[in-house]
Amino acid sequence: MKQLKNLLNIAWLYLYTTYKDRSTFIWGLALPLIFTTVLGVGMQGFASDDEPPSWNIAVVNQDAGPFGSQLIARLDAHPSLQAETLSQAEADARMEDGESSVLLQIPTEMSRNLEAGQPTRLPLLTRINEPLSAQVVEQAVLAALFDVSASVQIANTSLLVAERMDLFSREGAPSEAEYLQDSLEAAQAAQETQPITVTTRQLTRLDEQTDIPIGFTQASPGNMVIFSMFFIVYGASSILLEREQGTLRRLLTTPASKLAILGGKLLGVFVAGLAQVSLLVVVGQVAFDVPWGQSPVALAAMVLAFAFCITSMGMLLAALVRTYAQIDALSMLLILPLAGLGGAMWPIEIVPDFMQKIALWLPTGWAMRGFQDIIIRGFGLAEVLPSAGMLVLFGLAFLVLGVWRFKYE
Amino acid sequence: MKALEIAFKDTLTRFRDWKALVGMLAAPLMISALIGLAFGNFSSDEAPIENIRMALVNLDDGELGQAYEDVLTSPDLENLIALEISEDAAAAKARIESGELRAVLVIPADFSETVIPDGEGESGTASVELHTDPAASVSPIIVKSIVERISASINTMLLAGSVSGDRIAPYAPLLGAEMATLGEAIGAELQSERFDFQEPTLSLEMIATGEDEEPFDPFAFFIPGMAVFFLMFSMFEGSRSILQEERNWTLQRLMSTPTPTWQIILGKMGGTFLTGLLQFIVLVLSSALLFGVNWGNSILGLLIMVVLTVFAASGLGAMLTAFSRNENHAGVVGSAVSLVFGALGGSFFPTDGLTGIVNLASKLTVNRWAMDGLLALTVERGGLADIQTPALVLAVIGLVTFGLALMAFQKRFVK
Numbered sequence: 001m002k003q004l005k006n007l008l009n010i011a012w013l014y015l016y017t018t019y020k021d022r023s024t025f026i027w028g029l030a031l032p033l034i035f036t037t038v039l040g041v042g043m044q045g046f047a048s049d050d051e052p053p054s055w056n057i058a059v060v061n062q063d064a065g066p067f068g069s070q071l072i073a074r075l076d077a078h079p080s081l082q083a084e085t086l087s088q089a090e091a092d093a094r095m096e097d098g099e100s101s102v103l104l105q106i107p108t109e110m111s112r113n114l115e116a117g118q119p120t121r122l123p124l125l126t127r128i129n130e131p132l133s134a135q136v137v138e139q140a141v142l143a144a145l146f147d148v149s150a151s152v153q154i155a156n157t158s159l160l161v162a163e164r165m166d167l168f169s170r171e172g173a174p175s176e177a178e179y180l181q182d183s184l185e186a187a188q189a190a191q192e193t194q195p196i197t198v199t200t201r202q203l204t205r206l207d208e209q210t211d212i213p214i215g216f217t218q219a220s221p222g223n224m225v226i227f228s229m230f231f232i233v234y235g236a237s238s239i240l241l242e243r244e245q246g247t248l249r250r251l252l253t254t255p256a257s258k259l260a261i262l263g264g265k266l267l268g269v270f271v272a273g274l275a276q277v278s279l280l281v282v283v284g285q286v287a288f289d290v291p292w293g294q295s296p297v298a299l300a301a302m303v304l305a306f307a308f309c310i311t312s313m314g315m316l317l318a319a320l321v322r323t324y325a326q327i328d329a330l331s332m333l334l335i336l337p338l339a340g341l342g343g344a345m346w347p348i349e350i351v352p353d354f355m356q357k358i359a360l361w362l363p364t365g366w367a368m369r370g371f372q373d374i375i376i377r378g379f380g381l382a383e384v385l386p387s388a389g390m391l392v393l394f395g396l397a398f399l400v401l402g403v404w405r406f407k408y409e
Numbered sequence: 410m411k412a413l414e415i416a417f418k419d420t421l422t423r424f425r426d427w428k429a430l431v432g433m434l435a436a437p438l439m440i441s442a443l444i445g446l447a448f449g450n451f452s453s454d455e456a457p458i459e460n461i462r463m464a465l466v467n468l469d470d471g472e473l474g475q476a477y478e479d480v481l482t483s484p485d486l487e488n489l490i491a492l493e494i495s496e497d498a499a500a501a502k503a504r505i506e507s508g509e510l511r512a513v514l515v516i517p518a519d520f521s522e523t524v525i526p527d528g529e530g531e532s533g534t535a536s537v538e539l540h541t542d543p544a545a546s547v548s549p550i551i552v553k554s555i556v557e558r559i560s561a562s563i564n565t566m567l568l569a570g571s572v573s574g575d576r577i578a579p580y581a582p583l584l585g586a587e588m589a590t591l592g593e594a595i596g597a598e599l600q601s602e603r604f605d606f607q608e609p610t611l612s613l614e615m616i617a618t619g620e621d622e623e624p625f626d627p628f629a630f631f632i633p634g635m636a637v638f639f640l641m642f643s644m645f646e647g648s649r650s651i652l653q654e655e656r657n658w659t660l661q662r663l664m665s666t667p668t669p670t671w672q673i674i675l676g677k678m679g680g681t682f683l684t685g686l687l688q689f690i691v692l693v694l695s696s697a698l699l700f701g702v703n704w705g706n707s708i709l710g711l712l713i714m715v716v717l718t719v720f721a722a723s724g725l726g727a728m729l730t731a732f733s734r735n736e737n738h739a740g741v742v743g744s745a746v747s748l749v750f751g752a753l754g755g756s757f758f759p760t761d762g763l764t765g766i767v768n769l770a771s772k773l774t775v776n777r778w779a780m781d782g783l784l785a786l787t788v789e790r791g792g793l794a795d796i797q798t799p800a801l802v803l804a805v806i807g808l809v810t811f812g813l814a815l816m817a818f819q820k821r822f823v824k
Contacts, residue, residue, distance in 0.1 A: 023741040031748055038752045038767060080550050095618060114610060121614040135489075136547060138613060139554035145611040146561035150568070153610060157569035157598050158576045164594040170583045179576070186572050195524040195567045196473075196560045197536045200553055202543040203505045203513075329428035332436050340443045345757075349511075349545045351447040353460065369508065376543045377506060 006256035010264025011271065018235065018272050028276050032227040033283060040219035040288060055133050056082050057141070058091045058100040065111020067148055074144040075104075081140050095125060101133040102126050104141060114152045115180075154187035155180055205378030206294060220284035220292075221371040222344040224277060225364055229310050229335045232273040236314025237331075239265050239406075240324040249409060258408060266311055273307040291375050298381045302370040305388035309363050309395035315402035343368040366390040411668040415676025420683045423647065433643045433688045437635040438695060441628060444635075445700060448627035460491040461548040463512040464501040467494070471521020473563055477514065477537070480559045489551070505542050512552040513540045524567055530574055532567070562609070570595050626788075629703065632696045633783040634756040637718060637776050640685055641750055644719070644726035645743025647681030651818070652736040664822065674818045678727045678811065685719035705786030710793050714786065717803035718779040724810030725775055731817035750774040755781075778802045 018024050057075060061068040075083040086094065094100035103125040113120040124141060126134035159180045167173050174182070239262070242248040251261050281303065284290040292299060317334070321327055339345050341355065342364025348356055359365030370387030373379040423429050465481060467474040481492045493510075495501040501513040515538040526532040539556050541549035573595050581588050651674075654660035663673055693715070696702040704711050729746065733739035751757065753767070754776020763771050771777045782799030785791040 023737075026741060026745050031745060034749050035752050110611070117610065119610050119612065121612050123616050124613045125616045125618050127618055134615075134617075136550055136554075138615065139551050139558070142609075142613060143554045143558045143561065145613070146558050146565070146609060149610045150561060150565040153565050154569040154572050157595075158573040160598050160601075161573040161591070161594045162577055162580075164597065165577065165584055165587050165590060167577065167580055167584060170580075172583055173580065183572060183576050186576055187568065190568045190572050190575075191564075193534065194560075194564045195532065195534050196564050197534065198539055198553070198557050198560050199536045200539045200541060200549075202549075203502055203540045204543040325428055329431040333431055333439060336436070336440050337443050340440070340447065346447065347544075347546065349548065355447055372544055373506075379506075383506070 002255070003257050003260040006254075006260040007264040007267065010251075010256070010261060011268035014235075014265055014268025015272055018268070027227070028231055029279060029283075032223050032280050033287070035227070036216070036219045036223045036280075036284070036288065040216040055080060055102065055137050055140075056084065056100060057137055058094050058103045059083050059085050059106065060088050060091045060103065061085055061106045062088075062108045063106045063110040064108060065115070067111040067114055067152070068106045071106060071110075071144060071148045074147050075141065078140050078144060080136065095127065098127070102137045114149055115156075117153075117156045151184060151187040151191060154190070155183035158183035158187070204376060205380075206291060206376075216284070216288040216290050217372065217376055218347050220280075220288055220290040221368060221375065222339070222346075224280040224284065224371070225306075225342070225344040225367050226335065226339045228273060228277050228280065228306070229313075229339065229364075230331065231276045232269060232307065232310040233314040233317060233331055233335065234327070235269040235272055236266065236311055237318040237321075237324065237327040240318050240321070240327060243408070244324055252408060262403065262406070266315060269314065270307055270311045273311055274303065277303050277307055291378075294378050295374060295380045295384075298374050298379060298384045301381055301388045302367070302374065302384055302391075305391035305395070306363075306367045306370075309367070309391040309398070312395040312398035312402060313363070315406070316398040317402075319402045319405035319407075338362060338364045341365070363391055363394040366394070410672070412672040412676035412679055415663075415673060416679035416683050419647070419650070419677060419680025420687065423643075423680075423684045424687070429643070429646070432646070433639060433684075434691055434695070437632075437639040437692060438699065441632045441635045441696065441700065444631040445628050448631075459488050461489060461512070461552060462491045462493070462510045463514065463552055464493045464495040464504065464510055466496065466498045466501050466513060466515045468496075468498075468518040469516045469520035470518075471525070473521040473524065474516040476563060477516060477556075477559055480562075481514075481555070486555065490555070502540055505540060508542070508544070511542045511545050511548045514538070514552075514556055515540070524563075526567075526571060526574075530571070532571070566599055570599055573598070626702070628696065628700045629787040630759070630784065632692070632700065632702050633780060633787055636689060636692045636696075637722075637754070637779045637783070638747070638751040638756040640689060640719065640722050641726075641747040641776065642744070643688055644681055644685050644722040645729065645739070645747060647684050647723070648678070648726035648730035648814075649736060649739045649743060650681075651677045652730060652733070652739055655822075656736055660822070670822055671815070671819060674815060674822065678723065678814065678818075681726060682719060682723040685723050686716065689715045689719055703787065706790055707786060707792045710786050710791070710796050711783075713793075713800055714779070714782040714796055714803075717800050717807065718775070718783070720807035721775045721779070721803040721810070724807040724814065727814035728810040728817070731814045731821065750776045753777070754779070775803065775806060778806075 059072055059075065061072060063069075072083055072085055075081050084100075088105075091100065091103050095103050105123040105125070107120060107122065110120050110122070122141075122145070124138060126137070159176060162168065162179055163176075168176055168179070173179075239248065242251075242265075248261070252258070256264075281292045281299065285292040317327060317330070321330060336345075342348075342359050342362045343351075344364055344367075348359055348365075348368070359368075366387045370384045370391070373384050373387065377383075423433075463481075465478055467478060469475075478492075478494070480486070481490055493501075495513075498513065498515045501510065501515075504510045505513055517535060517537070520535050520537070523533045523535045537556065537560060539553060541552065574591060577584070577588075577591065651660065654663070654677075660673075664670055693704055693711070697704060725746075726743065729742050730739045733742055753771045754760070754774035755771065756776050760768070760771050760777060760780070778799040782796040782803070785795040785799070789795065
């Protein structure tokens with residue numbers, strides 16, 4: 001009982017000294033806020049929410065017929081494209097300067113060929129150093145081309161069927177041109193009701209589509225993970241500072257047991273870590289509308305597991321190095337790669353497969369997965385338990401190793 | 410000159426400290442390597458997104474459901490789509506939630522039967538369901554476009570059949586017995602090559618431009634970014650050593666020697682500058698050797714940018730240190746400024762998209778001007794003319810901050 005009191009006293013002392021220091025608020029609040037804001041805005045291109053990212057496409061329309069402008073209208077209606085019609089010279093200049101990364105040229109004969117059922121190839125110019133834009137725009141333009149060619153193809157088929165049945169040689173039959181024109185109008189009317197529609201749904205359990213500002217679903221949990229790691233790891237390893245300054249030795253001369261001293265310190269760090277993580281969660285919800293609060297129980301499980309895991313990681317680090325100065329040097333080398341590989345710095349979707357697999361071997365990978373499962377997929381406790389469980393397992397392994405290897409003197 | 414001696418000694422001390430070397434050289438190189446691996450797909454002309462994992466749940470027994478499978482497994486999409494066939498929609502959707510799949514396409518039961526006209530020409534409408542991963546932002550857009558394209562092709566075919574039938578119906582009296590061959594005629598036309606999904610009437614001719622430019626090289630962006638980011642840390646750390654020496658009384662001892670105070674201060678500040686210069690040069694050389702980074706075609710331009718970036722960063726470090734209350738205060742301020750400048754100044758992502766107040770704040774950082782100049786050389790392969798503005802701004806920042814630091818240190822130490 002007495003040892004428990006010692007442990008709690010030591011934890012309280014850690015919390016008191018930590019929050020007395022004003023720099024705690026700089027590291028714990030101001031910097032994560034600035035990073036989240038800047039990176040949230042900066043990562044617009046990789047946003048994952050109800051407003052998908054869009055790509056600009058420059059279009060040069062040389063087509064004299066009606067289908068060129070129809071195609072432009074289709075492109076413009078695409079939720080991921082913004083089409084801008086330019087003269088050839090303007091478009092060339094844009095491509096040259098790098099202001100546009102994709103240029104579609106609609107050739108003069110497109111409408112004529114389309115009406116004649118002749119194939120046409122439209123040049124789509126892309127910049128070699130912007131392959132992602134090229135890839136996305138190519139598929140979107142192909143879909144628009146299908147849409148535009150559909151009515152002509154339908155009308156032409158109608159004409160060819162009539163020809164095949166020898167309609168036009170009969171008395172009282174309309175001319176081919178007249179028949180084609182009527183078929184075109186019928187085709188356009190028929191297209192109002194497409195036999196097949198595509199219903200696209202994001203597979204999320206969120207009650208309603210939340211209006212999350214672009215990029216923050218990545219930046220909010222990502223920066224929370226990164227800054228909490230710095231905060232907690234530095235906190236846990238500050239026990240080395242106590243060892244160097246002799247205060248740990250002084251503590252050891254008191255009736256407090258080694259376990260109470262170490263436990264108290266770690267408890268203090270864990271509680272401060274919890275406060276830090278919770279604060280950034282609240283800020284994410286309030287300032288950036290990130291839906292952290294969908295499942296408070298799931299969130300609590302993830303926050304507890306994450307704070308425990310990182311506190312233990314700090315303990316292990318403190319056990320493996322000799323001086324606090326070494327922690328100072330190594331923490332950057334440890335935390336930033338862990339954050340990058342785990343998907344806290346950029347969306348894990350855009351990295352190669354093997355790197356996505358590496359994330360599953362890292363606590364940061366499981367932390368990001370669990371937190372994003374809550375805010376993006378709308379998961380509850382049962383679904384995030386595997387992620388929280390992995391963090392606890394990592395934490396236990398780090399803690400056992402750390403306590404075992406730690407040298408008090 | 411004593412100032413030079415002090416500067417050399419400080420630089421040597423710093424380069425003999427492995428902990429300092431970790432922050433100055435190992436960390437930026439390691440993080441750049443990581444970023445290079447992560448964004449490696451964005452270099453060369455390879456498609457950055459490939460093998461999008463998706464499942465097809467085809468509950469339809471007819472030919473149209475099969476048409477989706479045929480297109481999704483066609484050679485054209487071989488590298489883009491990694492298709493799995495599943496019979497259980499719920500299980501497939503659960504695999505989106507577990508992060509294993511990016512999309513699931515469900516073709517409902519009796520799909521073909523519903524949309525293909527029956528013997529009396531009657532048909533209905535149906536919808537294919539595409540479920541996408543909300544945690545992904547790019548691959549669902551690509552998959553959606555492909556599914557819409559396949560659907561548009563089938564719609565065209567179906568509508569071509571029905572419009573052909575509807576249009577000719579009024580002429581049945583003229584055609585007489587020939588009307589009996591209508592179904593056959595429509596069938597023959599629909600089987601023509603015009604309805605080959607792989608050979609559409611309108612297609613794209615993909616032309617990659619800018620072959621004369623280097624493909625996007627993630628290292629060419631991120632190495633300068635990380636170099637400037639970690640330079641800021643070491644410049645603040647270096648300046649802070651003056652206060653460390655003050656705490657350890659070695660500075661006071663040095664000041665008791667005949668060496669003038671201004672020379673001592675200049676030597677300490679010069680040491681930080683020299684350290685930064687060497688750090689940057691080693692990073693340039695090692696990144697060129699390790700990662701093949703091309704630092705541009707203008708060696709003089711690069712030299713100017715490196716010298717002025719280090720000048721501005723070390724000046725800022727010295728100024729903030731000179732105005733700090735003590736060593737700890739300087740440490741906190743230095744780290745905070747380094748991190749904020751890194752985020753705002755474009756060390757982590759291109760600043761092209763920044764607008765308004767964030768863009769303005771970005772332009773107040775050393776990192777932004779350093780990155781503007783360095784990227785003009787590495788990414789845009791520019792020359793001296795392209796770095797004039799950033800170089801000038803960095804020079805002004807350096808002169809002002811160095812000047813202020815020198816005055817503040819003089820005032821602080823000359824008692």
